[in-house]
Amino acid sequence: MERVVVHGTLMDVFGVGVLLVGPRGVGKSETALELIRRGHRLVSDDAVIVECDDSYEYPVGRPPENLAGKMEIRLALAELYCPECGRVYTFSALKMKEGCDCGGDLKLRPIQDKIAVDVAELYGIRALRSRKGIGVVIKMIPGPHHPHHDPSMRPDEPVSSTPSEEEKVVKWVKERDGRVFHLDVVPGRDTATLIETVALQESLRRRR
Ligand SMILES: [Zn+2]
Structure with a gap:
């Protein structure tokens, strides 16, 4: 059996194991919190231990012991400031390049x-699950207007470096006819509803 640890958040949404991955600050934990509020269940936030071998229907994720049932919600990540005049701006890659007014x-x-x-x-206690097979991977991408979006990036450049552990889980899921989606995260967009829709669709697809 193979085992990897991925940076991500695993949820049970309508009975489908949904793994959220993406760069730090993209909103994985916030999305998980909204899904929990809607009655879905958390397996692990921030780090997920994933195990798989040929006999597994899906790769199975669970929390590291010290993280079980715990979430850390960042209220703010960073701000830009000007050492010369003291002005403060919300973080944006573009503003950082432009410089202060x-x-x-x-x-x-x-x-x-x-x-x-x-x-x-x-x-x-029903908001938690101890383990879950992963049927869907959602790669969350900082979309336009997201504070981490970099407008200077060419479309063919990778949005975030995907570590090999994440790629391994993606491969396991694809080999088992699971689904992998990219999702643009944009302020004001209802990411949780989009993920619920993907999970519902997937649970229907499996029953056909
Ligand atoms: Zn200034």
């Missing part, structure tokens, strides 16, 4: 505001 160079300053969420305490 005063003409000075902008610097990035991390913000550490985050809250630790005990999922069972807030949403009840």
Whole structure:
């Protein structure tokens, strides 16, 4: 049996195991929180242990022991500030390149505001699952207007480096007729509803 640890969030949505992957700050935990609020179940947030061998119907994910039932929600990631005039801007790759309105160079300053969420305490024990087979992988991409979107990037350039662990899980899922989707994350877009729709569609497809 093979085992990898991926940076991502695993949810049970309508009985389908949905693994959310993507760069830090794209909104995996926030999306998971919204799905939990709608009655879906969390397997693991931030890191997922995934095991697979030839006999598995799907690769199976579970939380590392120290993360089980826990989520960390970042309220803010970083801001831009100008050391010369003191102006502060919300983070944007474009603004960082442009520089301050005063003409000075902008610097990035991390913000550490985050809250630790005990999922069972807030949403009840039924909001958790101890393990789940992964039938769908959603690669979340910072879309246009997302603070992490880089407009200078060419369309053929990869949005984020996909580590080999993630690629391995994607391969396992594809080999088992699971689905892999890319999803643009844009402020105001209802990412949770899109993921619910993908999961519903997938659960229907399997019953045919
Ligand atoms: Zn300035």
